[in-house]
Amino acid sequence: MNRKLTRREFSIIAGAGVAAGTLAAPAIAQGKPKLVVIGGGPGGATVARYVAKDSNGAIDVTLIEAYPTHTTCFFSNLYLGGLRTFDSITHNYNKLKSDYGINVVQGFAAAVDAAKREVTLSDGSKYAYDKLVVAPGIDFKWEAYDGFSKAAADEIPHAWQAGTQTQTLRKQLEAMDDGGTFVIAAPPNPFRCPPGPYERIAMVAHYLKANKPKSKIICVDAKDKFSKQALFQEGWAQHYAGMIEWLPLKITGGIKAIDVKNKTLKTDADDIKADVLNVIPPQKAGAIAMAAGLANESGWCPIDPATMASTRVPNAYVVGDSSIAAAMPKSGFSANSQAKVCAMAIRSELTGSKMFDPRYRNTCWSMIAPDNGVKVGASYKAGADKIEATDTFISKTGEEAALRAETANEASGWYASIVTDIFG
Amino acid sequence: MRIVRTRIAALPVAGMIIGLAASVPAQADDRYDYGEYLSSECTPCHRLSGDGDGIPAITGWPIDIFVTVMESYREGAQENEAMKSVVKSLSKEQIEALAVFFEKQGQ
Numbered sequence: 001m002n003r004k005l006t007r008r009e010f011s012i013i014a015g016a017g018v019a020a021g022t023l024a025a026p027a028i029a030q031g032k033p034k035l036v037v038i039g040g041g042p043g044g045a046t047v048a049r050y051v052a053k054d055s056n057g058a059i060d061v062t063l064i065e066a067y068p069t070h071t072t073c074f075f076s077n078l079y080l081g082g083l084r085t086f087d088s089i090t091h092n093y094n095k096l097k098s099d100y101g102i103n104v105v106q107g108f109a110a111a112v113d114a115a116k117r118e119v120t121l122s123d124g125s126k127y128a129y130d131k132l133v134v135a136p137g138i139d140f141k142w143e144a145y146d147g148f149s150k151a152a153a154d155e156i157p158h159a160w161q162a163g164t165q166t167q168t169l170r171k172q173l174e175a176m177d178d179g180g181t182f183v184i185a186a187p188p189n190p191f192r193c194p195p196g197p198y199e200r201i202a203m204v205a206h207y208l209k210a211n212k213p214k215s216k217i218i219c220v221d222a223k224d225k226f227s228k229q230a231l232f233q234e235g236w237a238q239h240y241a242g243m244i245e246w247l248p249l250k251i252t253g254g255i256k257a258i259d260v261k262n263k264t265l266k267t268d269a270d271d272i273k274a275d276v277l278n279v280i281p282p283q284k285a286g287a288i289a290m291a292a293g294l295a296n297e298s299g300w301c302p303i304d305p306a307t308m309a310s311t312r313v314p315n316a317y318v319v320g321d322s323s324i325a326a327a328m329p330k331s332g333f334s335a336n337s338q339a340k341v342c343a344m345a346i347r348s349e350l351t352g353s354k355m356f357d358p359r360y361r362n363t364c365w366s367m368i369a370p371d372n373g374v375k376v377g378a379s380y381k382a383g384a385d386k387i388e389a390t391d392t393f394i395s396k397t398g399e400e401a402a403l404r405a406e407t408a409n410e411a412s413g414w415y416a417s418i419v420t421d422i423f424g
Numbered sequence: 425m426r427i428v429r430t431r432i433a434a435l436p437v438a439g440m441i442i443g444l445a446a447s448v449p450a451q452a453d454d455r456y457d458y459g460e461y462l463s464s465e466c467t468p469c470h471r472l473s474g475d476g477d478g479i480p481a482i483t484g485w486p487i488d489i490f491v492t493v494m495e496s497y498r499e500g501a502q503e504n505e506a507m508k509s510v511v512k513s514l515s516k517e518q519i520e521a522l523a524v525f526f527e528k529q530g531q
Contacts, residue, residue, distance in 0.1 A: 359513070414468065
């Protein structure tokens with residue numbers, strides 16, 4: 001790792017003398033055009049892989065990622081439920097390096113200088129680019145609830161960025177006594193994975209039903225309705241009768257404060273005491289997207305719906321959860337889909353390759369029980385100023401068990417495929 | 425790494441491998457390139473390796489079979505909602521392009 005960084009830094013420093021004082025295409029002047037991708041999740045890794053794969057070495061691709069591995073948020077609820085191992089949802093970047101020649105740099109992108117076309121990492125190393133993709137996922141609005149903070153997440157895990165947080169939550173559930181109460185605070189819109197909190201409720205219920213059947217689950221929601229609501233509520237009643245209580249905004253008035261020490265949510269109505277408390281905070285674009293000026297006043301990043309190019313910063317693109325993809329939900333599938341349009345646009349800009357009509361798609365599978373899966377999805381097109389849905393579908397309540405089992409099996413097949421599509 | 429046959433010609437080393445590329449019938453077919461682009465909408469679920477569990481493999485199918493199966497979703501003869509939505513978004517020409525591309529994969 002250190003050797004690679006040093007070599008990389010050297011080449012950039014060596015090239016900098018040539019390019020000093022020139023703002024126009026400094027990296028192109030040094031040879032192959034350079035793409036720098038910040039963030040190695042479903043959006044960023046897919047852009048890097050598709051540009052490298054389809055340009056056959058004509059574009060120099062660097063992927064900057066803070067961690068050596070990526071644990072997918074999708075299917076992390078299945079880990080909580082005991083349906084998946086942690087290892088099975090954790091992926092490395094070896095193939096992106098060995099099979100696609102991508103320069104994977106482990107580091108934290110701290111700043112973007114759009115005029116110089118340069119990314120600076122927290123260790124001071126710099127990476128020049130011709131095109132930049134920013135795909136940092138989400139960050140949290142820690143200040144949203146009195147008494148809450150980033151430090152509090154060590155005790156009250158959000159587990160909404162998968163990894164050690166997810167493991168912490170699982171350990172807390174394992175340590176909870178039978179008869180305990182798991183309380184989950186579901187965030188306001190927009191947020192990563194709209195059906196995710198409700199799938200989490202089902203998966204935690206699955207674990208508790210088998211291991212601690214006297215336990216209860218309470219969801220304090222910042223909304224009055226949610227994704228796949230009828231399907232989840234039907235499934236909760238069918239599989240986990242009497243265990244789950246969902247409290248919409250209109251009942252609690254929302255969370256006013258959090259007593260971290262006592263694991264208690266304070267609402268306009270009652271205080272809600274938990275044995276295991278999972279607060280999924282309100283969200284905004286990842287920190288580097290904010291620092292780079294890519295986000296607008298909403299806290300998310302506006303894009304050109306035909307290319308995923310930023311409308312605020314030249315030569316920069318935003319894919320995945322940080323982007324304002326309008327009708328597309330913030331999901332791994334969406335990020336992967338947006339990444340392919342983005343990769344095509346970048347190749348077209350840098351090498352003159354053909355630009356086809358952009359196409360977007362999303363499908364979200366959710367697990368209610370091991371043999372009960374449901375899904376929602378849509379086709380999308382690039383409208384004049386935003387991405388628009390052209391066709392949507394959703395599983396139906398009352399479907400036969402065989403179809404639900406088939407959908408659950410389909411979800412498993414999708415996982416195996418999409419991680420191959422993302423990480424090689 | 426799966427090298428895209430039709431783009432090999434654009435590489436500096438093309439002279440070394442152009443003979444190989446020319447021996448692939450899909451080389452001359454514009455539909456292959458378009459199918460390859462469209463296939464990126466399929467690969468989140470269907471692997472190019474031909475491996476399939478939970479979601480069927482669709483590689484190496486004869487073109488006419490691929491087209492017939494896809495059209496069967498449009499006609500309602502098959503029920504999968506995700507596939508019905510996919511097919512609804514595709515023209516006949518786009519399905520043919522996908523068929524041309526997928527026929528050559530996983531072999």
